[in-house]
Amino acid sequence: MxxxxxxxxxxxxxxxxxxxxxxxxxxxxxxxxxxxxxxxxxxxxxxxxxxxxxxxxxxxxxxxxxxxxxxxxxxxxxxxxxxxxxxxxxxxxxxxxxxxxxxxxxxxxxxxxxxxxxxxxxxxxxxxxxxxxxxxxxxxEYEDVMEYDFLNIDIVNKIIFKSEALKEIFNEIDNSCDVLEILISPTIPNFRIATYGDLGSIYIDFPKDSSCIEYFSCKERQNSRFKHSLLKPALKAINYSSKISLRMDKKGCLSWQYMIKHDENIISFIEFYCLPLDEYDELI
CATH class of the missing domain: 3.70.10.10 (Proliferating Cell Nuclear Antigen)
Known part of the structure; x- marks a missing residue:
């Protein structure tokens, strides 16, 4: 060539x-x-x-x-x-x-x-x-994939975290758990991550005024459960980011958006979408 x-x-x-x-x-x-x-x-x-x-x-x-x-x-x-x-x-x-x-x-x-x-x-x-x-x-040939339309009118809750804080959270959770639950609420606990598995349940709470939360918008109390094995790739990607935007829509679908900075001030994004357990069960 x-x-x-x-x-x-x-x-x-x-x-x-x-x-x-x-x-x-x-x-x-x-x-x-x-x-x-x-x-x-x-x-x-x-x-x-x-x-x-x-x-x-x-x-x-x-x-x-x-x-x-x-x-x-x-x-x-x-x-x-x-x-x-x-x-x-x-x-x-x-x-x-x-x-x-x-x-x-x-x-x-x-x-x-x-x-x-x-x-x-x-x-x-x-x-x-x-x-x-x-x-x-x-x-x-290009393969058809799911279309996730996270329009502003459909977003119920949104939180922007400093990545370092979420790294610490997920270092503490039970990696052998079957289910991971995310709760977002206008009242305490404002943000909770809970795991459920053979070893029982573990949860970690964060108030909305925590130093690790840069932005908190909650229209209504919402909690969704996810298959932990599906979320593992998204959790691994936290290590690459400086900030993370977590969003949930009306159906409880989860969006993680990772902001990644380059040394020349170039910013890239990685985005993960995950269906909650009830919709996952309907597909399998």
């Missing part, structure tokens, strides 16, 4: 030096083998879904890239594990902390991404210190 500036022959082309940042953003949603890849004029959206009950979206804004050329709406499915492995080809010997997305590295990897047209593979060219490698990843 010609490595010169031949992006004009492709419907999508992007280049960046933020390879480690991107690979770790994608690791935060790496709980299934495959993912939907959707490129727009605003950036790239990667969607992973489990049994139509848990959905994760990683948003890679075009500002992350040095060059971003987009000619039409692009949608396909891709093997996420292979995609991440390719991005990490030059980082096998690097010790990287999941809590340090803004960590600096002396040797930067440069990435170019090409996509020619429907049915063609996604081409990655990676270069570090003059050493170049290319990867060709097979693309598949």
């Amino acid at each position: 010609n490595t010169a500036d031949d992006s004009k022959n492709y419907i999508f082309y992007a280049s960046t030096d933020n390879v480690k940042y991107i690979s770790n953003i994608l690791k935060a949603v790496q709980f299934k083998e495959s993912a939907n890849f959707h490129a727009t004029d605003q950036g790239i959206k990667i969607t992973v879904e489990d049994s139509h009950c848990l959905q994760a979206n990683s948003y890679l804004q075009k500002e992350i890239f040095n060059d971003y050329s987009y000619k039409e709406d692009i949608k396909f499915k891709i093997n996420l594990n292979i995609f991440i492995d390719c991005l990490q080809i030059f980082s096998n010997n690097v010790t990287y902390s999941p809590t340090a997305l803004n960590q600096s590295f002396s040797n930067k990897v440069h990435l170019k991404v090409y996509y020619k047209e429907h049915g063609h593979p996604l081409i990655l060219l990676l270069e570090e210190n003059g050493v170049t490698t290319d990867c060709s990843i097979k693309t598949q």
Whole structure:
């Protein structure tokens, strides 16, 4: 393949030096083998879904890239594990902390991404210190996923947390539990996380004026229960974030939105949606 500036022959082309940042953003949603890849004029959206009950979206804004050329709406499915492995080809010997997305590295990897047209593979060219490698990843048909419409009129409750506080909460809960319950109320306890399992029940309460809560809006008392095994990928992603927005709609569906800052003041978002147990049971 010609490595010169031949992006004009492709419907999508992007280049960046933020390879480690991107690979770790994608690791935060790496709980299934495959993912939907959707490129727009605003950036790239990667969607992973489990049994139509848990959905994760990683948003890679075009500002992350040095060059971003987009000619039409692009949608396909891709093997996420292979995609991440390719991005990490030059980082096998690097010790990287999941809590340090803004960590600096002396040797930067440069990435170019090409996509020619429907049915063609996604081409990655990676270069570090003059050493170049290319990867060709097979693309598949885009897979339909659940549509979660969290419109403002449907949002019953919303809380914005400092991530460090939620990390501490979930370090204390029973990881072997079957069910995790979230309670949000205008009266005390304003926010409660409870777990239920073979070891019994455990709950942790936070008042709305807690130092770890930056914003609290509660229209009505609401509590929803979730299958803990489904929520685990969303809880793991807390380690990558600086702030977390938790929202619940009228049906008790849960939305976690994670804000992730880059060292150059670029902000990315990861979003998880999870159905409550009653709706989950209807699907299985």
